[in-house]
Amino acid sequence: MNIVVAVKQVPDLIEELEINEEGTGLDPDVLSFVLNEFDDHALEEALLLKEEAGATVTVVGVDTTGELDQALYTAIAKGADKAVKIVGDFEEGERMPTPIMARLLADAIREMDYDLVFVGVQAADDLDGQVAPMLAALLGLPHVGVVVGVEKADGAVKVHKEFWGGITADVLVETPAVLGIQAARQAPRYAPVSRVRQAMKEATIEEIEVDDLPEAPDASVCRMFIPEATGRAEMLEGDEEAVAGKIVEILKERGLV
Amino acid sequence: MSTYFVIAEHLQGALTETTFETLGAARALADATGGEVVGVLLGHGVQDMAGQLAAADRVLVADHPALEHFTPEAYNAALEPLLQEHQPRLTLFQNTAIGMDLAAYLAARLNWPLIAYCNGLRAEDGAIVTTSQIYGGKVFAECRLPEGPGMVTVLAGAFPAEAGQAGDAPRVETVSVSLDGLRTRFEELHEPEAEDVDITKADVIVAVGRGIQSEDNLELAEELAQALGGVVAASRPIVDAGWLPRMRQVGKSGQKVKPKLYLALGISGAPEHVEGMKDSELIIAVNTDPNAPIFDVAHYGVVADLFDVAEALLERLED
Numbered sequence A: 001m002n003i004v005v006a007v008k009q010v011p012d013l014i015e016e017l018e019i020n021e022e023g024t025g026l027d028p029d030v031l032s033f034v035l036n037e038f039d040d041h042a043l044e045e046a047l048l049l050k051e052e053a054g055a056t057v058t059v060v061g062v063d064t065t066g067e068l069d070q071a072l073y074t075a076i077a078k079g080a081d082k083a084v085k086i087v088g089d090f091e092e093g094e095r096m097p098t099p100i101m102a103r104l105l106a107d108a109i110r111e112m113d114y115d116l117v118f119v120g121v122q123a124a125d126d127l128d129g130q131v132a133p134m135l136a137a138l139l140g141l142p143h144v145g146v147v148v149g150v151e152k153a154d155g156a157v158k159v160h161k162e163f164w165g166g167i168t169a170d171v172l173v174e175t176p177a178v179l180g181i182q183a184a185r186q187a188p189r190y191a192p193v194s195r196v197r198q199a200m201k202e203a204t205i206e207e208i209e210v211d212d213l214p215e216a217p218d219a220s221v222c223r224m225f226i227p228e229a230t231g232r233a234e235m236l237e238g239d240e241e242a243v244a245g246k247i248v249e250i251l252k253e254r255g256l257v
Numbered sequence B: 001m002s003t004y005f006v007i008a009e010h011l012q013g014a015l016t017e018t019t020f021e022t023l024g025a026a027r028a029l030a031d032a033t034g035g036e037v038v039g040v041l042l043g044h045g046v047q048d049m050a051g052q053l054a055a056a057d058r059v060l061v062a063d064h065p066a067l068e069h070f071t072p073e074a075y076n077a078a079l080e081p082l083l084q085e086h087q088p089r090l091t092l093f094q095n096t097a098i099g100m101d102l103a104a105y106l107a108a109r110l111n112w113p114l115i116a117y118c119n120g121l122r123a124e125d126g127a128i129v130t131t132s133q134i135y136g137g138k139v140f141a142e143c144r145l146p147e148g149p150g151m152v153t154v155l156a157g158a159f160p161a162e163a164g165q166a167g168d169a170p171r172v173e174t175v176s177v178s179l180d181g182l183r184t185r186f187e188e189l190h191e192p193e194a195e196d197v198d199i200t201k202a203d204v205i206v207a208v209g210r211g212i213q214s215e216d217n218l219e220l221a222e223e224l225a226q227a228l229g230g231v232v233a234a235s236r237p238i239v240d241a242g243w244l245p246r247m248r249q250v251g252k253s254g255q256k257v258k259p260k261l262y263l264a265l266g267i268s269g270a271p272e273h274v275e276g277m278k279d280s281e282l283i284i285a286v287n288t289d290p291n292a293p294i295f296d297v298a299h300y301g302v303v304a305d306l307f308d309v310a311e312a313l314l315e316r317l318e319d
């Protein structure tokens, strides 16, 4: 079984985000990147399947940050067999419209040998959640999103799809198929720094060079803004003793303590 | 005339609240532009539900055994020819575990633009302007949909459901669907296992997020919850890590709660979490990040280490 996992880096949301002067995107100078958390789960689920049923795991990404190597080597250190990055004349750190991203990925994956394509259910930056279904459409495959577990079956996989309120469904999907992974069956494993260093020394990242960006419909962002402070919380100031005192006051006023 | 399609969602025999919210949003757009709202209902034996889509002018019902339970493949196969034929100005999906599986697939198949995660929609000089949340809810983006057919997925809780429930009974039309060669098969629906603690019934919730750092630290949250006469709930990563049962998860894929007090410790306030707790009567959030989006929904906020605050609070409550 061959599993391709698409991975993406997103701005670290713990950092303060600033909008660029044109108001169309984030200021790329202030960004630091981390692997999208759902991609970490997608990789984990692929590695679990590899351990259970035997599989070759390939990680692939469109390098829009110039820093994707880090994520790819980490994936190899965790147990991925192969890493591929799609490179081209992309604006570093600029958000690439998802339909274009999906087409770049589809073009690359189409040439690979695969039974399953795992994609994070959604990326924390654009909050699109579009790549998995788009890949399925572009590759002519069935797909299921919001997946929280995958089991190998005969010529198929049994996936656990989550709805809401804790309701889930078992769905049987013939392979090849695309899955949008929400959570792996267990917390993503951790790669020790020494293993990552070793991967950097020993593994090679295959590059796919793209000359022209594919055409795709997009509704471009006119304006980005940090939401207004209306309805924002009243901030309680002071040290923890003072704050605790104020909280107890508020709770007393409302008869909660 | 502009046509607005609303893809209705149902699970276990009932239309979802979000369907009505989206329907209301479509109604407002249609009224502003002189358009028509068309509800689209897929399923098997769902004719009765169609009449509930009151704010729609018409409802198209596609009935087929393969549509009885949701699978992305069957639903998409049924929807694609419908959208292709009608070319609606805008097709509205819900940004849910159902709508997310449909919109982007169809957008790629039909080559139409799609804007996800909408929490604002308005007509402006004949154009449709959308607002979406991005970067975990820290930033908003405004987009203008180009002429011609387009799609959006609408965030739960962004519009009032009442507006979608008001109106006369819509005209119901059946459309035929042919679904062959499906490669996806629905097998079974699982209800969550019952829990000794029902967080939806609690008056006081102490909710912890990734800021709690380790399973051992949950004890502090538990002590605080006991001192406040409440229960401990959590954001998704805590449950995914196996530190708390699934039924303690608050948010989009977890439970919707409305307690008298929601104390959020180390939770960033991602839109998926906020969806489940924003209607709480009193929200107090503690987070080290002054820009955490949780402070946009909280009534009171504290920028501090949760451990310091939790311990100080515990001491004071035990006095």
Ligand SMILES: Cc1cc2nc3c(=O)[nH]c(=O)nc-3n(C[C@H](O)[C@H](O)[C@H](O)COP(=O)(O)OP(=O)(O)OC[C@H]3O[C@@H](n4cnc5c(N)ncnc54)[C@H](O)[C@@H]3O)c2cc1C
Residues within 6 Å of the ligand: A014, A121, A122, A146, A182, B208, B209, B210, B211, B212, B234, B235, B236, B237, B238, B249, B250, B251, B252, B253, B254, B255, B265, B266, B267, B268, B269, B270, B271, B272, B273, B276, B286, B287, B288, B289, B292, B304, B305, B306, B307
């Ligand atoms: C389809 C879908 C459904 C989802 N459903 C849900 C859902 O039902 N519920 C849910 O919660 N999420 C859900 N999510 C996940 C959601 O997107 C976020 O990833 C999640 O809510 C983040 O959890 P968090 O706030 O605990 O973690 P983070 O976003 O990592 O935030 C941790 C916060 O803790 C703060 N912090 C760190 N240390 C401290 C400290 N010592 N003291 C105080 N503060 C500290 C940090 O500043 C940060 O703000 C869903 C996602 C998808 C795609």
Ligand SMILES: Nc1ncnc2c1ncn2[C@@H]1O[C@H](COP(=O)(O)O)[C@@H](O)[C@H]1O
Residues within 6 Å of the ligand: A006, A007, A008, A009, A036, A038, A039, A060, A061, A062, A063, A064, A098, A101, A105, A118, A119, A120, A121, A122, A123, A124, A126, A127, A128, A129, A130, A131, A132
């Ligand atoms: N540049 C990229 N390279 C590889 N995978 C990507 C890229 N962008 C998005 N993806 C995948 O698509 C998922 C969903 O992203 P999105 O649809 O943009 O929210 C991510 O979690 C990744 O798995």
